[in-house]
Amino acid sequence: MFTDHMGMVELAKINELAHVNLPVMLMPDDFKAYSKIRVDNHLFNKENLPSHFKVKEYCPNVFRNLRERFGIDEIDFRESLTRSQPMQVDSPGRSNAKFYITSDKMYIMKTLLSDEVEQMHSLLKEYHPYVVERHGKTLLPQYLSMCRLTVDSVETYCVVMRNVLSTHLQIHKKYDLKGSTVDREASHKELEKNLPTYKDNDFMKDGTKVYIGDHAKQQLMETLTADVEFLMKLNLMDYSLLLAIHDVNKAEEEGIQQESEDDVIEEEEEEQCGVPTPPDSPQTAARDRAASNGAINPEVEIYAIESYESAPQREIYFMALIDVLTHYGVKKQAAKAAKTVKYGSNADGISTVEPDQYGRRFLDFMNQAIV
Template identity: 55%
Template sequence: MCAVSATPPFAAAAAAAAPGMSSNCTSTTAVAVAPLSASKTKTKKKHFVCQKVKLFRASEPILSVLMWGVNHTVTSSPARAPPSAATRAPTPPAVPGPRPADPAEPHLPLALQINELSNVPVPVMLMPDDFKAYSKIKVDNHLFNKENLPSRFKFKEYCPMVFRNLRERFGIDDQDYQNSVTRSAPINSDSQGRCGTRFLTTYDRRFVIKTVSSEDVAEMHNILKKYHQFIVECHGNTLLPQFLGMYRLTVDGVETYMVVTRNVFSHRLTVHRKYDLKGSTVAREASDKEKAKDLPTFKDNDFLNEGQKLHVGEESKKNFLEKLKRDVEFLAQLKIMDYSLLVGIHDVDRAEQEEMEVEERAEEEECENDGMGGNLLCSYGTPPDSPGNLLSFPRFFGPGEFDPSVDVYAMKSHESAPKKEVYFMAIIDILTPYDAKKKAAHAAKTVKHGAGAEISTVNPEQYSKRFNEFMSNILT
């Protein structure tokens, strides 16, 4: 059985590529035959044209499914589910094969539907049902693209209209989002969160993909309506995570939940040092294992012991703390705690030195290649459509320069700072409610460390106050 089908233009290509596909996945191709001339037969050279189809090639089936799903849902996201299907908004299928019969639209080609749906404007207002809606697809894949996609999988997108609206408010074009997630496989990060949480970045490093628990998904649903309203009121100008999509992927009966956010760090400027700061001092040091990494994540005590400061200047400090206070008060109202300020530091002078060394090595290699009788880089270099070329950034950005519409969390050091730096600062991990479990942890840690200890597990009001005070002290 072919559970979902694709656009008619793909059908012929799929039939040719997968002749062994099940009998009910068929396509018909009309062929025009020109009349033969009795006196003269002219034979033309045949030109075979291969249609370009995204293959969603990744090292893991789950990532291939993510790429396929985002490509499908962004391309064909509907304006709004009908009232009768408000909590279940199935999107048009997009896998080569026949289209399941639809009595309401028996003659409308799927390609036409997708084009029409993708051109529908985002509605001015979201309805309450949009915060409960989802798009769910079950795929029996059989032989199409079997090298990359599992034979059977499910893909579920939560609250598609809400996240589409959020992407728009954060200034992220749907096509750019789709290309970032689907053009090339996401890249694994050596960072690992609590309970084995996994982090990946899109190939262009613009977005972060994080695995989350079913409890996190439930908490996202709990706060999403208020979060969306907050983003509307602050016009997207916030230090909170920019949530762009939430998905459930099912492969071999195993469910994986993923959330996509904007990357706090730059896709262009290298981060040389990073910190996860909570304003707590109990057990807040990076482990030896963490310190052995190429880019370890240091914590509060590491920051304080180094005598580190973020030199942003009085005006920038004032603006930053006002925004931080507003965001943190919002989290306290939601009874959220245990969040962090993620800080990344780009050392401008160090980056310039590293760039010079790279250029020198490239020149040496070019000379060696020329000496061998040809420019091997030109012969075997990056193909025009490969991700490597897509990461060629504009040359007009000077050292330490960035596009504030892209690097929205970036801030330059003050002119009087001891070192020329760029800081990337944002609040992360905002899906931890102060529930019975956290209250029990607070009681246990208080007994162990004493009532006056700066433990991380405290009530949201106390957490937000301590958080603001700590961040105020590290900025200068």
């Protein structure tokens, strides 16, 4: 039901905002503001959609300003969300929330619990000034819109974020890294997936490194350090770095193999039809795919970093921080105490530790992982 009418709701509320002038300066009330829209669906697609549903958009001017800071065009944003029905996807981290991806893979919609909406409101007051100060240069999630959808008295909360993996390149390996070692291996259930998400111990066992060179590492660590210190200041912990890897050599081999298969298909078709290869044939398309392997489109793959020229692996890396809303409160303090008793001398490797310790350990791990 969520995906069936989300596009219509997004279109309605974005169209409404399109006629509102964005204030030159945001005021404190903008962080408390909301807009409400009621959609009466008497005629259009009534068989599949409910007759009435409502949407409440939180802090519309703040999120519109954030979209501008992140260089997102309003028309493109609207089209991405409304072009067709979003598809549900697996969570990239530990979250039990439901995730939906737009048809062009540009944006992720994540469901929230009501208390997480309160956390988002609290975060937003610090998050927006930080994004402004950093001129949009951050690996924190890019929060772009937040709303509550009510259908048949059932409320669903949702936040829209930019998709880290909005890429035309194939992802060959994926890691969720926290810098901790206790219980940080991919489960057997996870390993059964086509593209499992591996964890810290898998990363170290594989001998994986992020080969981007000194200059790129310095810039990346500067951004990561600023982001982590921001999270530490807000008493947040248990976040992860999502690392996805495109293997350029493997992609080229796959491209050659695909081209050979398409050549055979094309030859068979020519024998049957006696016609030359047209410009849009599978063979031509295969060549285009092979030519594009390893090519980065900076307008889409904003998270992508290429390995340095003489690196032992020819790779393209996609990196961003995820699951950043966990506050170190009473529950996490109790969890830390329980795990400390359980793991004893290995307790330094547990993920549930104070935000300062978590952040410093996380940065130390990343500093060793990136070369």
